[in-house]
Amino acid sequence: MRIHTYEKLWIVGAMVLIVGFIVTITFGSVGLGISMIDDEGGTVPPDELNDDERFGEPRVEQVGENEYAAYVVAQTFSFQPDPIEIPANNDITFHVTSRDVIHGFYVPGTNLNAMAIPGQVAEMTVEFDEPGEYGLICHEYCGSFHHTMEGLIIVQPEEEFDLTELSVEAPDTVAPGETVTVNATVENGQLEPLETTVNAEIGGQTFQRDVTVDGESSENMTFTVESDQLGEGEHDWSVSVDDYEETGSVEVVSNETAETEGGEES
Numbered sequence: 176m177r178i179h180t181y182e183k184l185w186i187v188g189a190m191v192l193i194v195g196f197i198v199t200i201t202f203g204s205v206g207l208g209i210s211m212i213d214d215e216g217g218t219v220p221p222d223e224l225n226d227d228e229r230f231g232e233p234r235v236e237q238v239g240e241n242e243y244a245a246y247v248v249a250q251t252f253s254f255q256p257d258p259i260e261i262p263a264n265n266d267i268t269f270h271v272t273s274r275d276v277i278h279g280f281y282v283p284g285t286n287l288n289a290m291a292i293p294g295q296v297a298e299m300t301v302e303f304d305e306p307g308e309y310g311l312i313c314h315e316y317c318g319s320f321h322h323t324m325e326g327l328i329i330v331q332p333e334e335e336f337d338l339t340e341l342s343v344e345a346p347d348t349v350a351p352g353e354t355v356t357v358n359a360t361v362e363n364g365q366l367e368p369l370e371t372t373v374n375a376e377i378g379g380q381t382f383q384r385d386v387t388v389d390g391e392s393s394e395n396m397t398f399t400v401e402s403d404q405l406g407e408g409e410h411d412w413s414v415s416v417d418d419y420e421e422t423g424s425v426e427v428v429s430n431e432t433a434e435t436e437g438g439e440e441s
């Protein structure tokens with residue numbers, strides 16, 4: 176059978192087009208690593224978010240080596256937590272839900288894009304290669320201040336990222352003869368132990384303590400100074416660990432003043 180030259184050309188052209196379509200569609204669905212959000216995240220009753228294990232405290236936590244989870248709650252008209260701090264070059268799985276109405280969760284310039292639906296949890300895993308600040312916007316109309324609803328994702332260089340928290344308890348006033356007790360708690364949210372040094376200063380007296388905080392736990396430490404050594408008046412204190420610092424002041428007041436103040440309070 177003889178096929179006309181033009182017909183051959185059209186057959187070949189049509190074949191090339193068909194193969195081209197298949198390659199394009201396959202590459203777009205597999206090659207780019209873009210995935211659709213399914214219902215794997217499950218459900219959560221929106222009126223019970225405060226008691227929920229995942230969303231009661233919106234946060235970022237480490238779930239494995241180079242793997243983190245970010246639990247995000249959208250509500251009129253903000254995102255929690257804000258900012259969302261994550262390390263670069265790690266797998267971050269965002270779990271996003273809404274407390275009230277439908278919101279959007281979109282990081283412009285990326286394919287991080289989901290709807291935050293009350294009752295539903297959207298799950299998506301991404302990796303940020305470039306440290307920096309990324310804006311987060313709501314792109315589903317959610318009410319009169321929808322246009323103001325935004326958040327921030329801070330991607331820190333991997334080696335600078337930590338999940339350390341410092342909290343300090345100190346008295347506002349002490350009477351002469353009493354001890355000034357400053358309690359500090361260092362929390363390590365990461366899985367690896369944290370070896371660091373806690374520096375404290377109370378009214379010019381300095382303390383330095385090396386601590387090792389196990390993964391996902393915390394260490395308490397106490398710093399004390401006799402108020403007689405400080406003398407009457409106001410004295411500054413500070414406690415610091417790595418880049419975190421808490422400061423305040425304690426006043427040593429004579430007994431009469433302390434009693435009067437106590438009386439006013441009760």
Ligand SMILES: [Cu+2]
Pocket residue numbers: 278279313314315316317318321322324
């Ligand atoms: Cu909105």
